[in-house]
Amino acid sequence: MLPMEKSIFSRKRWIESKMPACGFHKEGKVYVLKKTFFNGDFLAILSVDATGQLTGRVIDTMTQDDYDALYQKNAHGTYVNMVRAAYPQLLEYIAASCCRDVLFASPQANRLTEAILTDFQVSPDFPWKGDPPYQSYGAFRHTSNRKWFALIMNVKRTVLDKDSDPDLIDILNLKIHPEEADSLHAVPGIYPAYHMNHRLWISIVLDDTLPDEKIMNLIRTSYQLTR
Numbered sequence: 001m002l003p004m005e006k007s008i009f010s011r012k013r014w015i016e017s018k019m020p021a022c023g024f025h026k027e028g029k030v031y032v033l034k035k036t037f038f039n040g041d042f043l044a045i046l047s048v049d050a051t052g053q054l055t056g057r058v059i060d061t062m063t064q065d066d067y068d069a070l071y072q073k074n075a076h077g078t079y080v081n082m083v084r085a086a087y088p089q090l091l092e093y094i095a096a097s098c099c100r101d102v103l104f105a106s107p108q109a110n111r112l113t114e115a116i117l118t119d120f121q122v123s124p125d126f127p128w129k130g131d132p133p134y135q136s137y138g139a140f141r142h143t144s145n146r147k148w149f150a151l152i153m154n155v156k157r158t159v160l161d162k163d164s165d166p167d168l169i170d171i172l173n174l175k176i177h178p179e180e181a182d183s184l185h186a187v188p189g190i191y192p193a194y195h196m197n198h199r200l201w202i203s204i205v206l207d208d209t210l211p212d213e214k215i216m217n218l219i220r221t222s223y224q225l226t227r
Contacts, residue, residue: 012099106170170206174222
């Protein structure tokens, strides 16, 4: 997704039964919405695939061309800024009408959140809620001492693997036994911890490289080590 769409829909999940009332119609396996905005000067074309991923195009209705200035950082001026304000308003309206909120961007992060609640009766808090881009970081804490035993962050993949693409991913930081660091770092999907001591903490990429139950075993170890 383009950054503007992703920033609004990354923590939303579509409610399929509500999509037709928003104007979406199905073309094969894809839901498509075409809606004018900014006094009819522009046409938004939104497509939602079978996995729930949204892509967007904005067409200048006069020229019938893509309005590329919307996404160009070096494009400035009153008019383009007004369009940049109007398009997210449309997206926010659609998100409020057709989606439900989830805590994290990745399905695995949300599944693990439910598992942590079941095992430890702990839900995440968001200590940097008003501080972009950290507002989505969720900490899972002991109820007794308020120390956190798990932290989910949404970061660029390149902070863990400099040769990877710069897409945003959810990662999970956990405490480990220091003697296990080398063997864990060799496991696909596990890295030396982002912003933490590499001998005591790991970061796990939450993209289903590792199964939930294996990650839950590591969460249980972190829970015990931080009591």
